[in-house]
Amino acid sequence: MTQINRLSKTPLYHQLYEILNGKIRHGEWKPGDMIPPESKLSEEFEVSRVTVRQVLDMLANEGFILRERGRGTFVTQPKVEQALMRIVSFTEDMNQRGILPGTRALETRLIPAPADIASELQVQPGEELALIVRLRLGDGEPMSLEESYLLHKTCPGILEQDIVSTPMRRLLDREYGIRWLRARQVIRAIPAPRHLARILGIQPNASLLFIERVSYSTTNTPTEFLRLYHRGDRYALYNELKG
Amino acid sequence: MTQINRLSKTPLYHQLYEILNGKIRHGEWKPGDMIPPESKLSEEFEVSRVTVRQVLDMLANEGFILRERGRGTFVTQPKVEQALMRIVSFTEDMNQRGILPGTRALETRLIPAPADIASELQVQPGEELALIVRLRLGDGEPMSLEESYLLHKTCPGILEQDIVSTPMRRLLDREYGIRWLRARQVIRAIPAPRHLARILGIQPNASLLFIERVSYSTTNTPTEFLRLYHRGDRYALYNELKG
DNA sequence: TAGTGGTCTAGACCACAAA
DNA sequence: TTGTGGTCTAGACCACTAA
Numbered sequence: 001m002t003q004i005n006r007l008s009k010t011p012l013y014h015q016l017y018e019i020l021n022g023k024i025r026h027g028e029w030k031p032g033d034m035i036p037p038e039s040k041l042s043e044e045f046e047v048s049r050v051t052v053r054q055v056l057d058m059l060a061n062e063g064f065i066l067r068e069r070g071r072g073t074f075v076t077q078p079k080v081e082q083a084l085m086r087i088v089s090f091t092e093d094m095n096q097r098g099i100l101p102g103t104r105a106l107e108t109r110l111i112p113a114p115a116d117i118a119s120e121l122q123v124q125p126g127e128e129l130a131l132i133v134r135l136r137l138g139d140g141e142p143m144s145l146e147e148s149y150l151l152h153k154t155c156p157g158i159l160e161q162d163i164v165s166t167p168m169r170r171l172l173d174r175e176y177g178i179r180w181l182r183a184r185q186v187i188r189a190i191p192a193p194r195h196l197a198r199i200l201g202i203q204p205n206a207s208l209l210f211i212e213r214v215s216y217s218t219t220n221t222p223t224e225f226l227r228l229y230h231r232g233d234r235y236a237l238y239n240e241l242k243g
Numbered sequence: 244m245t246q247i248n249r250l251s252k253t254p255l256y257h258q259l260y261e262i263l264n265g266k267i268r269h270g271e272w273k274p275g276d277m278i279p280p281e282s283k284l285s286e287e288f289e290v291s292r293v294t295v296r297q298v299l300d301m302l303a304n305e306g307f308i309l310r311e312r313g314r315g316t317f318v319t320q321p322k323v324e325q326a327l328m329r330i331v332s333f334t335e336d337m338n339q340r341g342i343l344p345g346t347r348a349l350e351t352r353l354i355p356a357p358a359d360i361a362s363e364l365q366v367q368p369g370e371e372l373a374l375i376v377r378l379r380l381g382d383g384e385p386m387s388l389e390e391s392y393l394l395h396k397t398c399p400g401i402l403e404q405d406i407v408s409t410p411m412r413r414l415l416d417r418e419y420g421i422r423w424l425r426a427r428q429v430i431r432a433i434p435a436p437r438h439l440a441r442i443l444g445i446q447p448n449a450s451l452l453f454i455e456r457v458s459y460s461t462t463n464t465p466t467e468f469l470r471l472y473h474r475g476d477r478y479a480l481y482n483e484l485k486g
Numbered sequence: 487t488a489g490t491g492g493t494c495t496a497g498a499c500c501a502c503a504a505a
Numbered sequence: 506t507t508g509t510g511g512t513c514t515a516g517a518c519c520a521c522t523a524a
Contacts, residue, residue, distance in 0.1 A: 011512060037490060048514050053491085061304065062485070069491045070522035084327065087484045180486035187482075189432035189450040189475035207432040207450040207475070218486075232432035232450070239430075241330050242305070243423035243461075254493060280509060291495050296510085312510045313503035 004045050012047050016055045019045075024064055024075055031077040035065065038073075062086075084239045087180045087215065089169055090136050090146070102137030106145075106199070108159045110152060117149055120214050121222045128152040130159055132168075135199060142200045143234055147227040154178060154223055178217050185213035189232065200231055207232035247288050255290050259298045262288075267307050267318055274320040278308065281316075305329075327482045330423045330458065332412055333379050333389070345380030349388075349442070351402045353395060360392055363457050364465045371395040373402055375411075378442060385443045386477055390470040397421060397466050421460050428456035432475065443474055450475035 002022075004015050020041075023029045035041075038056065042049045056073060059065045063085070067073045080096050082088050094101035111131050118125040129149045136144040148168070150158065155176045163171070172178040191205040200208075211228040245265075247258050263284075266272045278284075281299065285292045299316060302308045306328070310316045323339050325331050337344035354374050361368040372392045379387040391411070393401065398419045406414070415421040434448040443451075454471040 013512075039490085050515090051513065054512090056491090067491065068522085069520065070489080072490060072522095084482060085484065087486055182486055183484040185482060185484065187430070187452070187480040189452040189473075191434075191448075191450050191475075205434075205448055207434050209430070209432040213484075230432075232434075237430040239327060239428060241328065241426040241428065241456075243330055243425055256493075282509085293496090294494065297493090299510090310510065311503085312501065313508080315503095315509060 004047065013051050013054045013058075016041075016045055016047060016051065017058055020055060020059060021064065024059075029075050031075050033075045034072045035075065080238045081240060084237055087183055089167060090144070091167065094138055094143075097138075099138040099143075100140070102140060103164070104135040104137070105132070105164050106135055107131065107133040108163060110159065111149075113149070117225045120212075120225050121149075121151060123151065130155065132159075132163060138234060141234075142202075143231060145196060145199060145229040147229075149225040151223050154217070154221075178223060181216050181218045181220055183213050183215040185211050187211050187237070192229070196229055200229070202231060202233070209235055209237070247290065256294050256297045256301075259284075259288055259290065259294065260301055263298060263302060264307065267302075272318050274318050276318045277315045278318065323481045324483060327480055330426055332410060333387070334410065337381055337386075340381075342381040342386075343383070345383060346407070347378045347380070348375070348407050349378055350374065350376040351406060353402065354392075356392070360468045363455075363468050364392075364394060366394065373398065375402075375406060381477065384477075385445075386474060388439060388442060388472040390472075392468040394466050397460070397464075421466060424459050424461045424463055426456050426458040428454050430454050430480070435472070439472055443472070445474060445476070452478055452480070 002019060004012060004019070006012070008015065020035075029035055036044070038049050038052050041052045045052070056065065056067065060067050063076060063079070063082070065073050066076050078092070078096050080093070082096060083093050090103070091101045109131055111129050112126040113121065113123060113129050115125045117129070118127055121127075130152045132148045132150070134146045134148075135142060136146060152158070155172060155178060158171070158175070161171055161175065169180075188210045190208050190210045192200065192202055192208050194204045196208070197204040197206060209230040209232055211226075211230070213226040213228070214222050215224040215226065217223040245262060247255055247262070249255070251258065263278075272278055279287070281292050281295050284295045288295070299308065299310065303310050306319060306322070306325070308316050309319050321335070321339050323336075325339060326336050331339075333346070334344045352374055354372050355369040356364065356366060356372050358368045360372070361370055364370075373395045375391040375393070377389045377391075378385060379389060395401070398415060398421060401414070401418070404414055404418060412423075431453045433451050433453045435443065435445060435451050437447045439451070440447040440449060452473040452475055454469075454473070456469040456471070457465050458467040458469065460466040
């Protein structure tokens with residue numbers, strides 16, 4: 001989509017947001033680039049300047065662009081703060097930290113949903129889940145362990161796919177049309193259980209930054225439950241607060 | 244301030260934001276209340292509806308109000324997610340979690356700035372800092388330890404004030420005109436050092452959710468360095484991610 | 487001086503909720 | 506049917522940056 005459809009029911013600003021956001025995501029506009037001025041965008045897409053500004057304000061609020069009076073509007077460098085704002089892949093996250101990402105799949109199988117996870121996913125206990133456990137490496141050393149529990153009925157047969165080399169997001173989108181709308185998460189500090197300590201190469205009871213996350217697909221349905229065990233000595237989260 | 248001054252150089256929407264935000268902060272509009280419709284606000288403050296909407300959109304983005312088409316605009320209940328979005332006091336944070344807050348001052352003295360903190364505050368090592376260490380209690384049990392390092396030249400004599408019973412934010416504002424504009428922070432998981440474990444009533448090497456924060460005052464000057472040691476077994480952070 | 491983003495307006499029409 | 510917020514417009518003037 002690179003054109004605005006005035007007959008569509010989706011608002012113009014929504015369509016324009018998708019277009020401009022896409023240009024940034026797909027690298028047509030790269031970090032540091034100046035994007036066309038409001039007046040040009042207004043002409044090109046045949047919408048009022050107010051509507052263009054509405055979209056640019058959204059993109060600026062989300063940190064994708066930086067607006068400078070008198071100079072122009074520029075695409076920003078992605079920051080590590082993103083990890084607490086958006087659902088970013090491990091690969092993106094490591095790139096933003098300047099660390100070389102790596103992955104090893106440890107386990108993939110179907111399981112009946114335990115009560116706690118079923119409750120988070122709003123399904124019955126025993127519902128079939130696809131469990132995918134992956135060890136994440138940073139610069140070749142263990143960084144995190146990821147346990148992903150996917151509602152199997154929404155992505156049947158996913159364990160037969162090429163999970164190792166295809167990014168999970170691409171796989172879910174391409175094969176099942178699943179994209180993430182939003183997620184809720186809880187962040188804790190816990191001591192490493194013995195088996196995780198061994199896998200992560202740390203002492204038992206060393207501290208882990210532990211995140212539990214429920215991700216909602218575009219239909220606003222809880223679809224994935226995720227447990228992230230980050231090594232406390234290697235992984236930190238960053239963010240900015242308002243006053 | 245409860246009136247818009249059209250001669251002022253500060254934009255109308257900025258003034259209106261302060262007014263409406265103040266009504267929420269000071270409890271004139273309480274959680275659950277419906278606030279006047281855009282048309283009424285537009286009349287009352289004699290600004291266009293577009294300007295009113297600009298302000299309401301800001302407040303909605305920051306989670307203070309919820310807008311419902313056809314129904315109205317309502318003040319929201321503060322959420323625990325706030326702790327990762329705004330600079331909230333320990334008292335506010337505990338109230339939002341439904342926990343009874345308590346505080347014990349452990350130590351207050353002047354110290355020369357160590358190199359690492361001086362660097363964060365962008366001053367010379369040795370610069371005079373006011374150190375305030377407080378134990379935070381939740382429902383009467385130790386919850387967190389806070390080490391606050393304030394640039395003493397911005398708040399001279401603060402250690403002679405009534406630090407125990409007056410909230411720090413109120414004290415800084417009232418006596419020194421210091422308010423927080425924004426802050427940057429880093430979140431880690433660390434094992435509890437022996438002396439902290441004893442104070443917090445946990446085992447040595449139990450996990451702590453450890454936060455280091457630099458707060459900037461309204462002049463955008465780094466003014467406080469804060470270390471928060473939260474008990475991992477009692478304190479968690481919550482937030483929502485976009486897709 | 488030219489070009490950029492920032493602020494502000496009046497007015498129109500639409501979609502949705504509740505009475 | 507009434508009142509609410511949602512979308513969209515054309516046009517004006519201002520403040521800042523860079524040439």
